Amino acid sequence: MQSHTLAERQQPGTDDRPLWDLIAAARGYTALLIAHDLKLFPLLGEGPRPLAEICQALNLALHPAEALLTTLEALGLLQAQNGHYALTSLAEDALLESSPTYFGWYLDREIANEAVFSFTSMNEAVRTDAPLQQRGDRVMFARAMHSMSMRAALAWPQAVDLSGHRMLLDIGGGSGAHAIGAALRWPHLDVCLFDKDAEVLKVAEEFLVRYGMQDRIRVRIGDMLKDPLPPADVHLFSAIYHHWPPERCRVLTDKSYASLQSGGRIIIHERLFNDDRNGPFTVVALNLLALLRGEGGRYSARAYTDMLQQAGFTDIEVKPTIGYWSIVTGRKA
Template structure:
């Protein structure tokens, strides 16, 4: 059993002031304003459209938090904020923090949701602010470029495999699979608005001849195919239990016999108290989505079994599950 928390650690868990200071600074784009040279609070305020004396309080806190440096009355980026929080930097990750800031008000309704069981978010931020959604997917694409090839290699695919990357986002996994397997071709299926970004990333990586884009809603539209492998990466937690059950039946119908479905997501273990990050992610999904939920691998196994999949294995604990389409015939 893990050790008990000290009172100091409990207080630390309840302390969010610095979180909100950082998120506000990113949303105001303070770090980008300091890209060219150190500036006074007044100069930064003029540039970003803020009240100088009030901004100064925020800047001083950012200095104390080691996110900015201060010399005299001039502020400058630290090496880390200069690299990751300046918009023109190729390593900019601020859109992820801006997403957290955009979701701030939803978190404020957590108490009411827990009291009543009612969801308060009627739409995901990606729908209310598609520009931010696209920018977040771009950052996730950059970060995901490391894990995509690992997953591709682990599946040990052979020959001219036809892959469907369902809800494929920026095409991160489809691109990684094409790079690992030279004979593989892929279809990225996603909502039309997302595919505008996918088109750009696929073109940038020189893969337009091998990756087809298919626009649609996977809960309503045909998925095309048939395919040898269907990848479902980080899409199940936005859906209801019933929606996922139906989706696996649909995927089954669009696979060739002997084809595989591969699911990658953030799953809870059977106790539902681990992994720790995922238990908090489940609350994030609760407050920020209309229907979503964090599931267990055993839920996926049930959906797969009901759809007719066989040889179901948890490839990676609480992360990757795969199943094979046997001889039964599913309905399109």
């Protein structure tokens, strides 16, 4: 063990709060999953309740229930008033299934994959270069992706002018969240959801009915890499590029450019890395599985701009939309 001088021991050299915040965040994440699994949020969605009623309804002892509720209050998901616990606006927006931006299906997949993200599993992956595979069927996957996407899907169409376009193709569109968001914001726009996974598209059709979009949005099965792209003057790629290495991204960008007519637009919707490709931390962490596989790319606004320029797109713009999400757009001259 290295020895230290008296001067070095007199005061710490750095603020260690980031380390404690990181440890606390892991425990807060677990508390969120437990509360979701207990169905605490729909219980409080019926109205504020005192601690004793929550314990009785969820069959919890007093002390662990109070510890859980206090943690959720500190996380900004609950608020306590006059001895009653209630949902915050964030919890109402994200954790009640009746909300159009319900996040709970994503949490279901996180619970199903708890072992995948454990220390033991990730330690083995780092040391042995063994791939990590998430568990769950295609229905769970589609619903989780919808939960991840719907809030962002309502935001990005506000940041781009599609009034002069006629047909948007949501490429690899999965659950249809982004097709729905575009159709809601731009009622004149014809929208086609294009994906290769038949099971996922069945879930997408359920969501289209739920949002009243079954007559506005067409569903078409096909592989974005192998099949011709259906006619459209807007190509949307949401959360597609970050999964793939640069070579495949360039192939896809070139294919988009070749398929579009003059005046057509490409929209890449992603969580962007900074220009140094080492943050923000949340973006790095959410891309960790793809990075461990060696398949994903740490793409910044500059990287996407370069991809579009190399393919021939002009009038390239980068626009933040909501949270960590941004769009990168370009036109075919």
